Amino acid sequence: MKISGYLRPDGSMGFRNHVAILTSVGCANDLALKLGRMYPNILLLTHRQGCSQLGADNDQTFRTLAGLGKNPNIAGVLVVGLGCETIPAEHLANEISKTKKMVEYLNFLDDEGLMAAIPKGARILEGMLHEASQMTRVPCGIEQLTLGLKCGLSDTTSGITSNPATGVAADMVIESGARVIFSETPELIGAERIVGERAASREVEEKLYRMVKEFKERAKASDMDLQEANVAPGNIAGGITTIEEKSLGSIMKGGSKTLQGVLDYGEIPKGKGLFFMDGPGRTPEAVTGLNAAGAQIIIFPTGGGSPGGSLISPVIKVTGNPQTAQRLRDHIDVDVSSVIRGEEPLEKAGERIFQRLLKVANGELTKSETLGYGSIAVWNIGLLCG
Amino acid sequence: MDIQKAIIMNEKDNVATLLADVGKNNAVQVMVGGRLMEVRMQGKIQFGHKFAIRKINKGENVIKYGEAIGQATQDIEEGQHVHVHNVESLRAQGDLL
Incomplete structure (x- = not known):
């Protein structure tokens, strides 16, 4: 099956062709915003992490930010920092440069502060935008795709229509030789053994259980009741009763x-097939983690019509709720409410999602892309140390 | 009385999901194992919510997708709404590992 994309120097394939500014620390966000006003077409990858973090939390932030820069949908990236943060812009740029794509960095405390950093950054970005504009799509196989899966604003229709229909499409992607990553560790609670029984090895199975256990232990350490935290009022109103359901x-x-x-979270997988990624269910963090792990496209089944998107990748929104499909039609890319009306079997609905995925890979914009809806949030797992 | 549809996800299920809002005493048809059964609603229940397709005793598992989604905290009669008021999670309270 042939689709088309932008061939990157490391052999990966981008299905979008962005130039980005990535901040190494939240304190550099304002510089990114100022440069973004000058170049409205660049991606502003801003967030609040990157400083006063320790150990595993700091490592996770670094891995995630580097992964975002490495995402094949990005042609070139300027990393901006202050020069005093725990995740230096230079280290991030070095890690991203392993992909051999265009990468530059600047620390705006190195010269004469903001006034010097703006023209310096502007010049770098102008060069990258010009370079990216000359890149063209070339044919490639679907096996170049890493598909991310995330669901949000779930209701009872999610579990009986949009999620299983997305599952049909995910199976088709894997049968085509590509890679699929799904996530949201808290949503495995109660169903971890059903997923674990499908693991390729005992080692993979045990890692999955360990991941769920650690998530629960972190919740307990914060005196959090996972049942209340994970079946949100909107879920209950929609008819979902327990975390198992x-x-x-x-x-x-x-x-x-x-x-x-x-x-x-944010780890780039090796090999093809189905992977599970540790991570929270909250949309910005979940989508950011999938993009950091290399997902060039995300399918997002939703009951209530979440507007959540991504800056880096197209997000294909699927709903099986007929009311959502009608009322929030500007958020929804694929309407599978036909399934609960008895008009279409799940397999056919899944096939339609897969066909849309191919079109989106080839450049068709999703609703969240045309609406410009998406944000970056790195999953923070530690306390701030300073 | 209107006849409304509902669906089950697995033949082991003891609850069905409504595909439309229904009023009390409405008869709802649901396909169970290739056979159409009719359940009379014991109250007003919303689209997307669940009802018992047979009596579920207090302490018995509530089954959807062929799996336990919780335990009944009271006896639930056929046609009654099954939700947070009469079901509790089996998993969120303790650690199986």
């Missing part, structure tokens, strides 16, 4: 294939 409905989106590996 929500979990079972959620994991349907991952399809039915063998689980090849379990990833840390």
Whole structure:
């Protein structure tokens, strides 16, 4: 199956062709915003992390930010920092440069502060934009795709229509030789053994259980009741009763294939097939983690019509709720409410999602792209140390 | 009385999901194992919510997708709304590992 994309120097394939500013620390966000006003077409990858973080939390932030820069949808990236943060812009730029794409960095405390950094950054970005404008699409196979899966604003229709239909499409992607990553660790609680039984090895299975256990332990350490935290009032209003029900409905989106590996948040997988990535369910963090792990496209089943998108990748919004499909039609890319009206079997609905995925890979814009809806948020797992 | 549809996800299920809002005493048809059964609603229940397709005793598992989604905290009669008021999670309270 042939699609087209932008061939990157490391052999990966981008299905979009962005130039980005990535901040190494939240304190540099204002510089990024000022440069962004000068070049409205660049991606502003701003966030609040990058300083006063320790150990695993700092490592996770670094891995995630580097992963965002490495995402094949990005042609070139300027990393901006202050020069005093725990994640130096230079280190991030060095890590991203392993992909051999265009990467530059600047620390705006190095010269004469903001006034010097603005023209310096502007010149770098102008060069990258010009370079990216000369790149053209070339044919490639679908096996170049890393598909991310995330569900949000779930209701009972999610578990019986949009999630299982997405699962059908996910199975088709894997059968085509590509890679699929699903996530949201809290939504595995109660259903972890059903996913674990599909693991390729005992090692993968045990890593999955360990991940769920650690998530629960972090919640306990914060005196959090996971039941209340994870079945949100909107879920209950929609008819979801317990975390098990929500979990079972959620994991349907991952399809039915063998689980090849379990990833840390933002970790780029090796090999093809189905992967599970550690991470929270909250949309900006979940989408950011999938993009950092290399997802060039995300499918996002939603009951209530979440507007959540991504800056880096197209997000294909799927709903099985007929009321949402009608009322929030400007958020929804694929309407599978036909399934609960008995007009279309799940397999056909899944096939339609897959066909839309191919079109989107080839450049068709999704609703969240045309609306310009998306943000970056790195999953923070530690306390601030300073 | 209107006849409304509902669906089950697995033949082991003891709850069905409504595909439309229904009023009390409405008869709802649901396909169970290739057979159409009719359940009379014991109250007004919203689209997307669940009802018991047979009596579920207190302490018995509530089954959807063929899996336990929780435990009944009271006896639930056929046609009654099954939700947070009469079901509790089996998983969120303790650690199985």
